[in-house]
Amino acid sequence: MKLFNLQRRISLAIVLAILTSGIVVSVTVAYPLVTELYQQTIRLTRSSVDLKAFNIQQVYDHQLAVAKQVSSRSRIAYKLKELADEATTRKEAQAFIEPKLKHAMSVENDIFAIIELDADGKLLVTINESSASLPLVKSTDAVFNFIEIQTPDVSAYMTSRFITPIKMGDRVVGYSIVFFKPKQWVTALDYLPSAETCFINDKTKERIALAGQKLIASKQEACLRGRGKVEELRPNDAYLVTLGSGDRFVSYDRDITIDDWKLMLNIPVPVMFKDVINKAVWGGLALLGLSLFFSWLGIRIIKPLTRKLIEQTSQIAQSANELKVSNLAFEQSEGLLVITTADLTIYRANRSFAALLNRRPQKLYKQPLIHLLDPEFCNPKAFSEQLIKDSVWQGEVWLKQDGADSLPCLLTASPVRDEDGHLNYYVMTFTDISERLAEEDALTEQVNHDELTHLFNRSAFDRHLEKYLQQAKVGNRRFAILFMDLDKFKPVNDTYGHDAGDELLCQVANRMENSLRKSDMIARRGGDEFVVCTSFLDEPQDEALRIASKIHSEMNRPFVLKQAQVTIGISIGIAIYPEHGNSAELLLKAADKAMYQVKERQRNSILIAESDKLYP
Structure with missing residues (x-):
């Protein structure tokens, strides 16, 4: 509704300027108004681009958390340590690890394959929904990239892969390679039909983009910005790209907290901005003799332009509303979510987390998080020291419940930083793993x-x-x-x-x-x-x-x-x-x-x- 009110105000301002001020005043007034409308589109587009970057970051964070969850299972790590120490055989290790990886895939539908390597990087267990041949790679640090998968009965397609080391203390005892289905990335990169979304690696110059509903890889130069004339716009995070055909695009860059990767979004803008200004000026000159007639004509000229721009800004505003939805999703999510300050004081907890502890969300505000952890089963002090040192943490903790036994959870802590890189908050995601531990104890009983x-x-x-x-x-x-x-x-x-x-x-x-x-x-x-x-x-x-x-x-x-x-x-x-x-x-x-x-x-x-x- 505010956008349509803006349309009416712009039209009325132009008519009044033509009626009262003549050509000088009309030029003075009409040009800033058109420019302001143009800048309004740019600002709303920036919000939409920020949201798109946020969605891509969320996909990466989610897949990285899942991959680390697979590699952080303490029982698998212990079995791999036994294999590395020759305290067990490969056959026994495979029999022990395989059902746990199958359980992980049954819980997380976005995974289509998991490969487990031993400490020497040799294949130990493969869980693969497809018949594709999957490469074996090991790395002492978590590695993320896109690879092309070729299957006998389907054409090649791109998908994401995470390689994470499995550690016992500081010792690497094995490696997990997790392959994800491309659906989440397709959804995250999808934008307006006429827009181009490029996910670019500055180091390898690789470009990931959408072709229909399929991920494709190419060189960075394939993006529109590499094929036309580039002009810097205000604000200075936007560029105007003009192709040889005369088509113009507004191009945005967004850095993402993924090593060497950034988002480049190219959105087409109407070529008629220049014509709008010309028509406004000539309309002002004509108002000297036929003010009433050209007032009506001015409305007819401005109205199609504003309608077209309003339609585009409405689409962008709809994307911006997703940010508001994220707030509702936090509160109404069935997941156990907590936001803390940098010193681990609870800033916000959603209803599911508060209900689990049999408390109201308001009662958790400003409480130290470590007071909710049961020291009988975990070390809250060591957890807080490690998190403050490394800024990220994942592992098992036990939450104290009022009137009930402590609950085992997998905690994933991620930092939230400001534009200057200063740590402001942590986002804590708790996952109930009581059923998983019970299943693993039952399997251990059967094995021994x-x-x-x-x-x-x-x-x-x-x-x-x-x-x-x-x-x-x-x-x-x-x-x-x-x-x-x-x-x-x-x-x-x-x-x-x-x-x-x-x-x-x-x-x-x-x-x-x-x-x-x-x-x-x-x-x-x-x-x-x-x-x-x-x-x-x-x-x-x-x-x-x-x-x-x-x-x-x-x-x-x-x-x-x-x-x-x-x-x-x-x-x-x-x-x-x-x-x-x-x-x-x-x-x-x-x-x-x-x-x-x-x-x-x-x-x-x-x-x-x-x-x-x-x-x-």
Whole structure:
């Protein structure tokens, strides 16, 4: 409505000037009015360009946050560290990491491929929705660029790629390469149909633009500004580009906080600005003799011009209104959003965040953010020091809730700076990850435990033994390995079936666990074989024999199954660290050999490695 009021005021001012002042006054008045209208268009266009730059920055920030979220998963980083330290195999690492990456892609629909590399940059896991061949690149810093993807059944297309290192402390243990679908960039770069949007890299001179609804790459010179005569306009962030064909464009530059990238937007402007001024001047001269007639004529001349300019400025004003929508989106967003000052004092929190903490948004105003973090699960002081030092931060924190348990969240903190680069605010985005942590704990349970008996499995036992050996070597401590195999188990399977055998194995596992101390570890290695790693022992031979004798006694008591009561036995071989081996392989081999000697000599007995005496 204000724009149409402006149109009426301009027309009335021109008519009054012609009627009362003649040619001198009409020239004096008409020319500034037309110029002001022109500058009004430029100012509104600047607002629209600023909004477009903001939208592009938002796409980049969102994709960078997603890419860092993929690479910042602590459980994946820990598994990659184990792989780099040769504490696990590539196959085990792949089996552990692949479901977590699939989960990440199921949560974030904009990702179409994720590649996980090990610390040497070698391919470990690929999650790819398409059949495209994807390049492998590693970098110790986060890297963003556009690449062309070629698939067998679809023509080549451009998309964005983020390469982020995976770290444990300061050590790089792997790399994540995340490929995003081009839809967000197509939406961000789309503008008026007749306008040209160029996303330019000053370093590589690469140009990303739209061709229809598709991203294309070319050299920077392909932009309109490189093909015509350029004149600087006021304000000095705009340029008038005139092509050889006579078409003219207003060209804008906007720096974006993305390394080496900037936005160049070229918008066509009416060529008739010069004609408008000429008609206003000649109309003023004619008013000397026919003021009333040329008043009417002046309105007819100005009206089409103002209507055309108003239509264009209305489109630009509509884009500017999106800034107001952003404010509503902040308040009404279901995401957990907080804005803090540079010293981490809460400046604004949206309703979703306040509701999560069971508080009103007004109650959070001017509260220190670190007071909302639970120190039992995270270190608020270390978080604030690191954020103030680096200006950006991402990681896991736990929010304290009034009347409820603390909630685990992934926090992404981004700085907001003024035109001089001074830090004014932080934008904090909290993401509830309680369900994800529960799913990961469930997957860890499946990976480390035997499905039937729920004891630790072979791989979990081997990892425990390696760690225990390291502790024993450092502390000069001793412990024992018990290698056990059931006697007369096969007849139970053959007579009563595999269900009875499984039931018997579960009862055996339960009795073995109850025979051990809480500090001892027991695992099922497969079939009817079990292995125990004791805790540190002061008198290893005597204490290991007592543990083995207790298990032996429990195994020789009858077992009551659903189908029958059965009696079995157990053969046990014992190896002691370091007498019978200073490595996991030697200790297990010594205990296994002692167990098989029991089988050969007298089943249902106990034998210490490198000795002849059978117990009991």
